[in-house]
Amino acid sequence: MKDGPDIARIAALIGDPARANMLTALMSGKALTATELAAEAGVTLQTASAHLAKLEDGGLLQMRRQGRHKYASLASDQVAETLEALMGLAAGTGHLRTRTGPRDQALREARVCYNHLAGDMGILLYDRLLAQGWLRDDPEFPVVTDAGARHLTALGLDIPSLQSSRRPICRACLDWSERRSHLAGGLGQALLDLMLARGWARRLPDSRVIQFSPSGKTAFHRAFPAMG
Known part of the structure; x- marks a missing residue:
């Protein structure tokens, strides 16, 4: 097993078309709901939620709750x-x-x-x-x-x-x-x-x-x- 950063995992997270569309939408700097991101990606809300969980787990997104909704935003400037x-x-x-x-x-x-x-x-x-x-x-x-x-x-x-x-x-x-x-x-x-x-x-x-x-x-x- 090779040591060092796992670029394959990050590339796989970004490389999925639906997830790529979600990440691109978040380049606006605005926090968006799963429903809004589902529309951006052209997938169901359930599928969007699964994608968001993977992106959050991979350190690319951060999620926060406000009122009844959870909002996603990019994790960092990087x-x-x-x-x-x-x-x-x-x-x-x-x-x-x-x-x-x-x-x-x-x-x-x-x-x-x-x-x-x-x-x-x-x-x-x-x-x-x-x-x-x-x-x-x-x-x-x-x-x-x-x-x-x-x-x-x-x-x-x-x-x-x-x-x-x-x-x-x-x-x-x-x-x-x-x-x-x-x-x-x-x-x-x-x-x-x-x-x-x-x-x-x-x-x-x-x-x-x-x-x-x-x-x-x-x-x-x-x-x-x-x-x-």
Whole structure:
């Protein structure tokens, strides 16, 4: 028997089509009921419950009860980042869903990746933070520079609190649609929360799509300008 992490078990859990659909639905960052996830997966409630039990036992989901319902959510940022990376691998090797259309394009432009901004707007945000010298590049954990801390504080973010958290303040997350990095971690979540709170963008109901208003895009470009 070989020692080390059992990637086959994790791959088997994710690889089932119904479970994969459930996990993808939870990439919205919202906790969902078994009934909602059954609809996402196209299976009965009884089958969905069995799948959820396996995913929870495998450490990919966490379940919590509120009132009469039990809600499922992804177990951690690491699970979300793994799923996003797998989406990128699937897209890069030609394994795409056949249905395309306006919603597909909207997902590519801006979407929530668990709790942070992804898609073209997420990549643009990350690129501009780097270009302005507000982040120092790193393949996995970018660093907020002193100039970046001053700028982000002026925008209204509590950088010392983010830096003191046990959670990484910055993490580079590979975007599935463009296969380039966008910003995850505490700062990635805080920036998306700021954009939503200020009305620059909104989340479309029952979707991962983030829709920026024209004035919101103007505010975005003002807060995170291009160089030159």
